[in-house]
Amino acid sequence: MFSAWGGDVERRLRAEFAQRLVKARKGLAAFTIMAAAFGLGLGLAWNAGLFGGGAVAEAAETAAVRAEAARRAEHRAFTEAYLAHTAREMRVGSGETLAGLLSRAGASRSEANAAMASLTGVYDSRRLRPGQTVSLFFSDAQLTGLAFRSEPGASVTANRTTAGDFAAREVLMPLTFEIARIAAPVEGTLYSTAMAKGATDREIAALADAFSYDVDFQRDVQPGDNFELVFERYYDDEGNTVRTGDLLFVSLETRRGPRNFYSFMGPGDTRSDWYDADGKSARRFLMKTPINGARLSSGFGMRRHPILGYSRMHRGTDFAAPIGTPILAAGEGTIVRAGPFSSFGNYVRIRHANGYETAYAHMSRFARGIRAGTRVRQGQIIGYVGTTGRSTGPHLHYEVLRRGQQINPINLRVANGRNLTGRALELFEIERQRIDTLRQVRANEHAPQEAVLTPTRGGGQP
Numbered sequence: 001m002f003s004a005w006g007g008d009v010e011r012r013l014r015a016e017f018a019q020r021l022v023k024a025r026k027g028l029a030a031f032t033i034m035a036a037a038f039g040l041g042l043g044l045a046w047n048a049g050l051f052g053g054g055a056v057a058e059a060a061e062t063a064a065v066r067a068e069a070a071r072r073a074e075h076r077a078f079t080e081a082y083l084a085h086t087a088r089e090m091r092v093g094s095g096e097t098l099a100g101l102l103s104r105a106g107a108s109r110s111e112a113n114a115a116m117a118s119l120t121g122v123y124d125s126r127r128l129r130p131g132q133t134v135s136l137f138f139s140d141a142q143l144t145g146l147a148f149r150s151e152p153g154a155s156v157t158a159n160r161t162t163a164g165d166f167a168a169r170e171v172l173m174p175l176t177f178e179i180a181r182i183a184a185p186v187e188g189t190l191y192s193t194a195m196a197k198g199a200t201d202r203e204i205a206a207l208a209d210a211f212s213y214d215v216d217f218q219r220d221v222q223p224g225d226n227f228e229l230v231f232e233r234y235y236d237d238e239g240n241t242v243r244t245g246d247l248l249f250v251s252l253e254t255r256r257g258p259r260n261f262y263s264f265m266g267p268g269d270t271r272s273d274w275y276d277a278d279g280k281s282a283r284r285f286l287m288k289t290p291i292n293g294a295r296l297s298s299g300f301g302m303r304r305h306p307i308l309g310y311s312r313m314h315r316g317t318d319f320a321a322p323i324g325t326p327i328l329a330a331g332e333g334t335i336v337r338a339g340p341f342s343s344f345g346n347y348v349r350i351r352h353a354n355g356y357e358t359a360y361a362h363m364s365r366f367a368r369g370i371r372a373g374t375r376v377r378q379g380q381i382i383g384y385v386g387t388t389g390r391s392t393g394p395h396l397h398y399e400v401l402r403r404g405q406q407i408n409p410i411n412l413r414v415a416n417g418r419n420l421t422g423r424a425l426e427l428f429e430i431e432r433q434r435i436d437t438l439r440q441v442r443a444n445e446h447a448p449q450e451a452v453l454t455p456t457r458g459g460g461q462p
């Protein structure tokens with residue numbers, strides 16, 4: 001059936017085919033998968049003699065020639081069948097099911113049912129979200145296939161088989177590994193900025209953890225402050241982060257100056273920790289921000305609740321945050337009080353070493369097992385932000401007490417954490433240099449963009 005084709009026709013088809021493939025790749029990579037799977041289907045069809053391969057085989061003398069002829073014929077069969085297809089990209093409407101989308105696209109009820117049935121055990125189509133793109137393929141107004149991105153790094157395709165039903169499978173896209181570096185000024189919150197630049201919850205939580213001892217995230221971090229994250233990242237063909245590996249470096253530059261921390265696991269340690277360039281631990285005796293600070297913004301809740309710093313009248317630090325935000329034990333210790341406490345509402349007080357105590361007020365609820373006498377680790381969740389007691393909006397009221405008197409956490413200068421020495425320090429120096437080299441390499445790659453993006457600090461800030 002292809003013997004009538006001249007060289008010109010084939011060349012034109014090849015060129016057109018290549019062009020359309022390139023276009024499709026640019027739009028939706030899933031399409032490439034679709035075409036590949038479609039090719040497989042045609043391969044089966046070819047073997048079944050559906051495309052009349054016998055005529056080509058007759059002319060072949062040797063096995064090698066036969067194989068080559070078969071390959072070319074299959075390619076033509078694919079090309080012709082491909083060109084006979086029309087592809088449409090549809091977006092899932094609000095409240096629309098996949099069956100609904102197929103019907104809206106003009107698929108018959110039996111086609112839609114067959115396509116849906118093929119997805120059973122491969123993908124739950126209820127996971128499709130409004131706005132998501134689904135590619136549909138038709139031949140002579142008949143649905144022949146569909147493809148969509150099932151999650152970052154994976155696509156699902158369903159194709160009509162030669163038997164007339166549909167077969168579906170999930171295809172994992174090849175992932176690329178890189179050491180990613182994000183360096184940007186804070187816009188809105190640190191959290192939203194880092195997410196927009198390709199970080200995930202993991203990196204942002206780790207950054208907040210590294211700085212929770214030293215930074216009051218609600219008052220110290222302002223729009224325009226700079227942060228940097230260096231982490232291992234795996235991404236798919238569309239540039240979506242599929243998963244992340246180790247976080248290597250975090251940096252935050254506020255009006256109080258820049259602070260850098262390197263991740264390092266010392267000899268004999270079971271997990272890595274944060275150290276400054278001199279090998280001094282980021283950890284302190286008590287945290288300055290005992291909730292996940294990265295989500296806080298300096299302006300959050302400003303209209304409804306004054307964001308108070310420590311003052312002689314106030315004697316505590318307020319963190320305005322959404323109800324339900326986890327509250328962390330600022331340091332290791334024993335709970336001495338957990339329950340309602342007059343105007344403080346739901347209240348927890350922890351006794352630490354050396355006469356220090358911390359208190360947490362207005363909680364919506366306590367974490368499981370939090371009661372007087374319980375030992376807690378630093379960073380353990382003890383309760384959740386609320387607005388119980390005398391409170392004008394959801395916030396955590398946090399107090400640091402020394403010998404029963406509230407003190408300003410800014411004056412808390414208790415060094416804790418381990419400082420690296422000896423062999424551990426030597427190993428740390430090597431790791432620090434490796435990380436700094438990686439940072440430098442990534443910074444140079446992105447230098448022209450950053451020169452434009454980085455605003456000057458200072459002017460316009462309150």
Ligand SMILES: [Zn+2]
Nearest residue numbers: 316317318397
């Ligand atoms: Zn307060």
